[in-house]
Each structure stands twice: as structure tokens, then as C-alpha cells.
Amino acid sequence: QQQVKQSPQSLIVQKGGISIINCAYENTAFDYFPWYQQFPGKGPALLIAIRPDVSEKKEGRFTISFNKSAKQFSLHIMDSQPGDSATYFCAASSKDNFNKFYFGSGTKLNVKP
Amino acid sequence: DTEVTQTPKHLVMGMTNKKSLKCEQHMGHRAMYWYKQKAKKPPELMFVYSYEKLSINESVPSRFSPECPNSSLLNLHLHALQPEDSALYLCASSQAASGRYEQYFGPGTRLTVT
Numbered sequence: 001q002q003q004v005k006q007s008p009q010s011l012i013v014q015k016g017g018i019s020i021i022n023c024a025y026e027n028t029a030f031d032y033f034p035w036y037q038q039f040p041g042k043g044p045a046l047l048i049a050i051r052p053d054v055s056e057k058k059e060g061r062f063t064i065s066f067n068k069s070a071k072q073f074s075l076h077i078m079d080s081q082p083g084d085s086a087t088y089f090c091a092a093s094s095k096d097n098f099n100k101f102y103f104g105s106g107t108k109l110n111v112k113p
Numbered sequence: 114d115t116e117v118t119q120t121p122k123h124l125v126m127g128m129t130n131k132k133s134l135k136c137e138q139h140m141g142h143r144a145m146y147w148y149k150q151k152a153k154k155p156p157e158l159m160f161v162y163s164y165e166k167l168s169i170n171e172s173v174p175s176r177f178s179p180e181c182p183n184s185s186l187l188n189l190h191l192h193a194l195q196p197e198d199s200a201l202y203l204c205a206s207s208q209a210a211s212g213r214y215e216q217y218f219g220p221g222t223r224l225t226v227t
Contacts, residue, residue, distance in 0.1 A: 032214040043117075043203050043218035044156065089155050095211045099144055099169060103155035 003027060004092050006104025013111050019077040021107045023090035026071065030092040034101075035064065035075050038087045047088075048075070080111045116140075117219035119204050125225045128194060134222045136187040136204030144168075144209035145187040146216065147179055150201045156218075162187060163209045194226045 006023045013019045023033075034049035050057045050064040050073065057064045063076040077084055090104040117138045126132050136145065144163045148156035161169035162181040176198075178190040187204055204219040 034215070036218075041201075041221075041223070043119075043205075043220045046215055046217060049215065087153075091155075093214055098211050098214050099146070099161045099163065099207070099209075100158060101156075101216065106153070106155055108153075 002105070003102035004090060004104045006090050006107060008107060009105070010108045011110070013080045013109065015080065015082060015111055015113050017080050017111075019075075019080045019084065019109055019111070021075045021088055021090070021109070022072065023074065023092075023104050024070075024072045025092050025102075027092070027094065027102075028071070029094040029096060030102075031095055032093050032098070033064070033066065033073050034091050035062075036089045036091065038089065044089060077109075080109075082111045082113050085109055085111050117204055117206055117217055119202075119219040119222050121222060122220070123223045123225075125227060126191065126194065127227055128196070130194075131190070131192045133191065134189040134202055134204075134224075136189075136219055137185055138206040138217075138219075139185060140206060140217070141184075142206035142208055142217075143184055144207045145181060146203075146205040146207075147177075147187070147189050148203040148205060148218075150203055150221070156203055160189075191224075194224075196226050199224055199226045 035047045036044035037047045038044040061078045066073045091101040147159040150156045159173045160179040165181045180188040201221040203221045205216045207216045
């Protein structure tokens with residue numbers, strides 16, 4: 001059973017547009033939600049992460065929105081650039097098993113110039 | 114500095130070979146991880162070492178043998194692999210403490226089994 005469901009599988013956005021990737025979870029014990037960015041042939045890089053005590057976290061052009069009651073969180077990339085073209089993974093973990101990340105299936109983002 | 118290094122970058126091995134993957138971090142992290150990633154899939158956890166002790170083994174076949182010689186180094190010994198074991202092998206590290214969840218990944222070793 002997939003613990004974290006991610007959508008869409010792929011996304012095409014024009015340069016300067018907003019990219020939105022969504023994730024949903026069922027386990028209410030999850031208390032840490034990171035997003036990773038991965039370029040082809042490279043390891044995932046931690047982009048931004050959020051805890052459930054806040055509803056939004058912003059770092060530059062990247063924002064996580066968190067809806068605890070709906071058990072959903074999303075990544076917004078403002079002013080998307082061709083250099084943002086990569087695969088994005090959401091993940092979740094809990095304090096009782098913080099070493100184990102449950103990853104979403106990934107979203108391949110293509111930002112068209 | 115959030116760097117995790119991995120060697121080699123690429124490895125091609127036959128099914129009867131023995132090889133090792135190496136990972137190193139100097140962030141003072143006390144948890145280190147091995148993940149396997151197939152194309153277009155998320156990373157899949159294989160092993161976790163916490164304070165140099167194996168804490169998680171995700172039922173990985175015995176042809177994969179992890180080793181943590183010290184708090185900065187992590188090895189993955191490979192023997193009698195199958196072609197389906199071809200993948201990107203990622204190492205990661207984190208603080209081994211609740212509340213400090215961030216995992217930092219290395220660039221990976223691209224393994225091809227022929």
C-alpha cells in the first residue's frame with residue numbers, strides 16, 4: 001500500500017508560470033514532509049521541508065502548502081524556469097520511525113522556454 | 114557543508130564478480146543509508162546504520178552486504194548480482210536524532226550488471 005500518493009506524474013509548464021505538485025498521505029503519525037529535486041543521473045537534493053505545525057513555508061520561489069485536516073501537502077514553484085526541469089519527490093516520515101522515508105512516486109517537470 | 118560523496122560513479126560488473134560501493138560524509142551525521150533507485154521510480158530504502166549499528170534491513174537479498182567501518186564511512190559489498198540489480202545506488206546521511214530528520218543524498222553509483 002502506497003503511503004504517500006503524488007500527482008501529477010508529469011507536468012509541462014511555460015517559463016514564468018507556476019508549477020504545482022500535490023501529495024496526499026493517510027498516516028496521521030507523519031510529522032515531517034520534505035520535497036526533493038532530482039536531475040537525471042544525480043542524487044536527490046533536499047529542496048524544502050515542512051512540519052504539520054505550520055500551514056505554509058516559503059524558500060525563494062519554492063513554497064510548501066500544508067493542509068493537515070485534508071492530509072495533503074503541495075509544492076508550488078513560482079516563476080518556473082527551464083533550470084527547474086527535474087523530477088520532484090515528496091516524502092513523509094514520523095518521529096517514531098524517523099529514519100524511514102515514504103516517498104511519493106515522483107513528478108517529472110518540464111519547463112518550456 | 115551538506116556533501117555526501119560516493120565512489121565509483123559508474124560500475125559495470127559481471128554476475129560472478131565481487132565489488133564494493135563506498136560512501137563518505139563529514140557532517141558529523143550518525144545515521145547513514147543505502148537506497149536503490151530504478152529509472153523513473155523513487156528511492157527504495159535498503160539499509161540504515163545508526164551509530165555504526167545496522168538498524169534497518171528492508172529484507173534485502175544477501176548478495177548485498179553493508180558495512181559501516183566508522184561514523185563517516187559506509188560500504189556496500191556486492192556479490193553474485195543479477196541483471197535486475199542494475200540501478201542507481203544512493204547513499205544518504207542524517208542526524209540520528211528524532212526531530213532532525215533531514216536526509217542528504219550523495220550523487221549515486223550507476224551500477225550495471227552484465
